[in-house]
Structure formats: structure tokens, C-alpha cells
Amino acid sequence: MSPVIHPRPNPIVAAMYTLRDMDVDVAVVHGPAGCGFMAARMLEFAGMRVATSGMREKDLIYGGSGPLVETLRSVAERFDPRTVAVVGTCASMIIGDDMAAAIRKADIGRTVFPVDCHGCMGDNTRGAIRAIEAGCAAGIVSPGEAERQKALFRATTEMERRRGLTSREYLQPVPGPTKMAVCRHICDSLREGKRVAAVMLGKKELAYRFADVLAAVDEAGKALGGETFLAANLDPEKGLPRIRGYAREVSSELRARGVEVDAVEGGLDEYAVAGPALKEAVDGFRPDLLVLAGIPHAYPGMGEGDVLITDQPRQLSGYISSGCRYAVGEISSHSMVMGAHSIVPTETGDTLRQTAGLSP
Numbered sequence: 445m446s447p448v449i450h451p452r453p454n455p456i457v458a459a460m461y462t463l464r465d466m467d468v469d470v471a472v473v474h475g476p477a478g479c480g481f482m483a484a485r486m487l488e489f490a491g492m493r494v495a496t497s498g499m500r501e502k503d504l505i506y507g508g509s510g511p512l513v514e515t516l517r518s519v520a521e522r523f524d525p526r527t528v529a530v531v532g533t534c535a536s537m538i539i540g541d542d543m544a545a546a547i548r549k550a551d552i553g554r555t556v557f558p559v560d561c562h563g564c565m566g567d568n569t570r571g572a573i574r575a576i577e578a579g580c581a582a583g584i585v586s587p588g589e590a591e592r593q594k595a596l597f598r599a600t601t602e603m604e605r606r607r608g609l610t611s612r613e614y615l616q617p618v619p620g621p622t623k624m625a626v627c628r629h630i631c632d633s634l635r636e637g638k639r640v641a642a643v644m645l646g647k648k649e650l651a652y653r654f655a656d657v658l659a660a661v662d663e664a665g666k667a668l669g670g671e672t673f674l675a676a677n678l679d680p681e682k683g684l685p686r687i688r689g690y691a692r693e694v695s696s697e698l699r700a701r702g703v704e705v706d707a708v709e710g711g712l713d714e715y716a717v718a719g720p721a722l723k724e725a726v727d728g729f730r731p732d733l734l735v736l737a738g739i740p741h742a743y744p745g746m747g748e749g750d751v752l753i754t755d756q757p758r759q760l761s762g763y764i765s766s767g768c769r770y771a772v773g774e775i776s777s778h779s780m781v782m783g784a785h786s787i788v789p790t791e792t793g794d795t796l797r798q799t800a801g802l803s804p
Contacts, residue, residue, distance in 0.1 A: 446613040447613065448609075448610050448612070448613060448614070449613060449614050450609075450614050450615055450616075450758060452568065452609060452610065453568035454480070454563050454568055454571070455561050455562065455563060455565040455566070455567070455568050455569075455570050455571025455572075455574075456473070456479065456480050456531060456532075456533055456534075456561055456562065456563050456571055457480055457483040457568070457571070458568040458569060458570075458571040458572040458575075459531050459559050459561045459571035459572060459574055459575040460473070460480060460483055460484070460487060460494070460531060460575075461483070461487070461572070461648075462571075462572040462575040462576060462579075462593075462684075463492070463529045463531070463559070463575050463579070464487055464490055464491075464492045464686065465648065465683075465684040465685070465686045465687055465713075466575070466576075466579050466584060466585060466684050466685065466686075467527075467584075467684075467685045467686060468492060468527045468528070468529045468579070468584070469492065469493060469523065469525035469526055469527050469528065470492070470493040470494070470495060470519050470523055470525045470527070470528045470529070471484075471487070471492060471493070471494050471495070471528075471529050471530075471531055472494075472495045472496070472497060472512070472515055472516060472519060472528060472529070472530045472531065473494065473495070473496045473497070473531050473533060474496075474497045474499070474508060474512050474530050474531060474532055474533060474536040474541065474543060475496070475497065475499050475532075475533025475534065475535045475536050476496075476498065476499050476500075476533070476535055477496050477498040479496070479533045479534075479535070480494075480531075480533075484496075486778070486779060486782040487782070489782040489783040490649070490782045490783045491783065493519075493523050493525070495515055495518075495519050496515070497511045497512045497514075497515045497536075498511060498515070499511060499535050499536065503535075504535060504539055507539065507541055508535070508536055508539070508541050509541060509542070509545065509546045509549070512530065512541070512543065512546040512550075513546050513549050513550045516528065516530070516546070516547065516550035516552050516556065517550055517552060519552075520550075520552035520553070520554060525554055526554060526555060527554065527555045527556075527582075527584060528552070528554055528555070528556040528557075529556075529557055529558075529559055529575070529578065529579075530543045530546075530547060530556065530557070530558045530559065531559045531561065531575075532558065532559060532560050532561050532562055533562060533563065534562045534563045534564060536562075537560065537561070537562040538562070543558035543560070544558050555582055555583070555584065557578050557579070557581065557582035558578065559571075559574050559575050559578045560574060560578075561574045561575070567601050567610075569597040569598070569600055569601045572593075572597050573593075573594050573597050573598075576590050576593045576594060576597075577590065577594075585684070589684070593684070593713070596713055596714060596716060596717065599716040599717050600715075600716040602716075603716045603741070603742060607741040607746075608739075608741055608759065608762075609756065609758055609759060609762075611762070612762065615758040615759070615761045615762050616758070616761050617757035617758045617760075617761060618757055618760055618761045618764065618773075619757065619773060619775060620757070620760045620764070620771065620772050620773035620775070621771075621772060622772075623772050623791055623792045623795040623796075624795060624799070625770070626751055626770050626772050626792065626795075627792065627795045627796040627798075627799040628799055629733075629751065629770060630661065630664065630733065630735065630751060630796060630799075631664060631668060631796070631799045631800050633670070633732060633733045634664060634665055634668040634669070634670025634672075634800075635668050635669075635670065637670065637671075638670070638732035638733055639670075639671045639672075639673070639729060639730060639731045639732045639733070640661060640665065640670060640671070640672050640673075640731060640732070640733045640734075640735065641672070641673040641674075641675065641726045641729055641731035641733070641734050641735065642657060642658050642661035642662075642672065642673070642674050642675070642735040642737065643674075643675045643676065643722055643726060643734065643735065643736050643737070643743060644657065644658050644675070644676040644677070644678075644737045644738050645676075645677055645715045645718060645719060645722070645736070645737075645738045645739045645740070645742045645743060646676065646677060646678070646694075646712055646715060646737075646738040646739075647712070647715050647738060647739055648686075648687060648690060648712050648713065649686075649690055649781045649782065649784065650738060650755060650777060650778065650781055651676075651678065651690055651691065651694045651712050651738075652690065652693075652694060652781040652784040652785075652786065652787055652788050653755070653774060653777040653780060653781050653787075653788050653790060654737040654738040654753065654755075654774075654777075654790070655676070655678075655694045655697075655698060655787050656787050656788065656789050656790045656792075656793040657735065657737040657753055657790060657792060657793050657796075658674050658676060658698065658703060658705065658737070659698060659701060659703045659787065659793065660790075660792070660793035660794070660796040660797055661674065661735055661796065662674060662703045662704075663703075663797060663800070663802055664796050664797065664799075664800035664802070667800045667801060667802055668800055673706050673707075673726060673729040673731060674703070674704070674705045674706050674707075675705065675706060675707040675708070675709070675722045675725055675726055676705050676707075676708060676722075677708070677709060677710035677711060677712060677714055677715055677718040677722065678691045678694060678695050678705060678708050678711075678712065679691060679708055679709070679710055679711045679714075680692040680695060680711075681711070682710065682711030682713070682714060683711040683712060683713040683714075684713065687711060687712050687713045688711070690712050691711060691712050693785055693786070694787065695708075697786055697787050698787075706725070706729075707722060707725035707726070709721035709722045709725060710722070715738065715739050715742050716739075716742055718742070719742045719743045719744050720744055722743065723743060723744050723745065733749075733750075733751070734747070734750040734751070735750070735751040735753070736750055736751065736752050736753065737753040737754075737792075738753070738754070738755075739754065740752040740753070740754060740763070740771075741759070741763075746768075747768075748766070748767045748768050748769065749769075749770070750768070750770065751770040751771075751772075752768055752770065752771040752772070753771075753772055753773075753774060753790070753792050754771070754773055754774070755773065755774050755775060755776075755777035755778060756773070757773055757775055760772070760773040772792055774790050774791060774792060777790075
């Protein structure tokens with residue numbers, strides 16, 4: 445396989461997101477102040493504090509243990525956390541800083557554990573796996589759940605290699621077409637009496653965004669007299685603490701709005717493996733049109749005539765270049781859902797409501 449040259453997610457950032465999902469109170473990034481800055485800013489909106497040891501040039505020569513000890517003590521005094529994770533970076537790992545020794549020296553009286561990762565590890569999921577392993581060793585993730593998570597991360601890596609962001613040497617990001625043609629296509633199908641199935645394969649907190657597509661299809665179907673079937677990976681009993689919380693909140697809001705999800709298969713961390721079970725449920729409905737929201741390529745047999753809705757501009761480029769004429773993007777969705785506790789409207793959903801004669 446040719447090397448992939450477009451930017452991809454980073455193992456350090458993947459570790460930080462995984463710690464967030466484990467409900468760790470503070471992540472201390474042991475590296476330069478700017479390392480993981482954009483992710484850190486968003487993660488703080490989601491409720492996890494992120495601090496940095498702020499390594500400088502001299503620390504690359506003499507070691508960064510001193511700044512890390514000072515940072516840990518400051519974190520303990522300022523935030524009074526129950527749990528703290530120290531996340532390695534390229535700088536601290538290359539010079540071989542002993543983060544565990546610095547944690548012992550700081551002696552802040554909390555549950556503190558190191559995550560040995562850096563940006564040169566390869567797949568971003570390797571950083572997530574390191575975070576899970578470290579959390580298990582610290583006693584905040586059970587051994588069974590740790591093994592389950594590791595298997596899911598490996599499945600995600602394989603899915604992206606076969607059909608996703610690492611399946612091609614280069615994918616140029618595109619904003620995608622407008623939503624009008626897609627929404628007319630859905631509404632025309634409903635008016636003509638065709639059966640429309642909407643499937644959300646949501647990735648973690650992105651469910652707050654893409655659940656709106658399920659709701660919009662349901663509302664359009666009721667308004668136009670069409671038959672719809674909704675399916676999603678919204679099992680609230682599977683996943684790390686925050687993942688289960690996302691599923692509970694999204695499911696509860698959908699029910700409150702009168703939207704009934706006909707088939708639930710897998711949790712919001714199982715998007716890479718939930719596709720086959722969701723497809724089996726959908727096949728029983730025998731749809732004429734399929735609407736796939738979230739991570740469409742996780743659904744087996746994704747076709748050129750399906751409606752595909754993603755948040756990834758590079759992934760959207762891949763769909764369009766493959767001949768999928770009904771592929772659209774909800775770009776910047778990730779930043780919109782950080783810290784969300786209710787469904788965030790999509791442009792696709794609002795356009796579909798308007799096209800069906802409903803107010804957005």
C-alpha cells in the first residue's frame with residue numbers, strides 16, 4: 445500500500461479523548477505548551493481540565509521532570525481532582541523522561557497515572573489503546589472493558605484502512621455540495637410511497653449531531669405520509685462512562701420528541717463493528733432509499749445511490765470521487781458537540797424539514 449500523505453488524527457490527541465471518555469478529571473500534557481492545543485481547548489468545553497508542563501528548550505537537555513512535578517502540584521491545588529493522567533508527547537518520550545518517577549515525586553495524594561504515547565506511534569488508535577491500558581493499570585477501567593475497548597480500536601483501524609481515511613494515498617478535503625438536492629431526493633421518495641431507512645452510525649459525542657438526521661427523516665416521513673425505519677448504535681449499556689451517558693441523553697431526547705428508533709445495535713464506541721447488525725435489521729424493512737449518517741462507510745454494502753452524511757471533509761471527498769452523488773458534509777460538527785447535552789441541529793436536517801414543508 446502507498447504511504448498516506450494527508451494529515452490524520454494524532455495518537456496523543458486520541459489518548460486525551462479516551463481519557464475524557466474514562467471521566468478522568470485532569471489530563472496533564474507533558475510537552476511544549478502548544479502540543480495538542482486545539483484538542484485541549486475543545487476537551488475543556490467537554491468538562492475535562494487539560495494542563496501542560498510547558499517544556500522548554502533547556503528541558504530537552506536536562507529533562508522535564510521538574511516542570512512536570514510543579515505542574516502536578518499546581519493541578520492538585522487548583523482543581524482538587526480525583527484522577528489525573530500524565531500524557532506523553534514527542535518531546536518527553538524522545539528524551540526518555542520517566543513520568544512515573546515524576547508522579548511519585550510530586551506525591552499529590554490522588555490517583556495519578558502516566559500514558560506513554562507520542563505522535564510518531566502511527567495509527568491514532570495506538571494512543572487510545574495506551575490510555576486504556578494505563579487506565580486499567582490504575583484501576584479506573586475494568587480488565588474486561590479494557591480488552592473490549594482495545595478490540596474496538598483495532599477494528600476501527602482496520603475499517604479506516606479498508607474504506608476510510610487511510611484507504612488512499614491522498615484525499616483532498618472538500619466542503620461538499622449543498623443539501624437541497626439530497627433533501628429533495630429524500631422527500632420525493634417519501635411522496636412516491638417509497639420506503640426510506642435512516643441509519644446513524646455515530647461516533648461517540650457526534651451522536652448529538654447526527655441523531656438530528658434520524659429525527660428529520662422521521663418528521664418528514666410523518667408530514668409526507670411516507671414509511672420510514674430508523675436504526676442507530678445507541679445502546680446505553682455499552683462503553684466507557686461518558687459514552688454511555690451520550691447514548692442515554694440522545695435516546696431520551698429522541699423519545700421525548702416522539703421519535704422512535706426501530707433498531708438499536710451496538711454502543712457509540714462500536715461504530716466500526718455495529719454495521720452488520722444494523723444492516724440485518726434494515727434489510728428486514730426492505731428500504732428503497734438508505735440514508736446513512738455519521739460514519740457511512742461503517743455500513744456494509746454502502747452504495748452509490750445512498751444518501752451519505754459525514755462530518756469529515758476528506759472522507760466526503762472519497763465518497764464523491766467514488767461516484768456517490770448524494771454525499772454531503774456537516775463540516776465542523778466535532779467542535780459543535782463538545783460539551784453538548786442535547787441534539788445539535790444539522791443543516792441537512794433543517795433543509796429536509798423545510799423541503800417537507802415543516803419549520804426547522
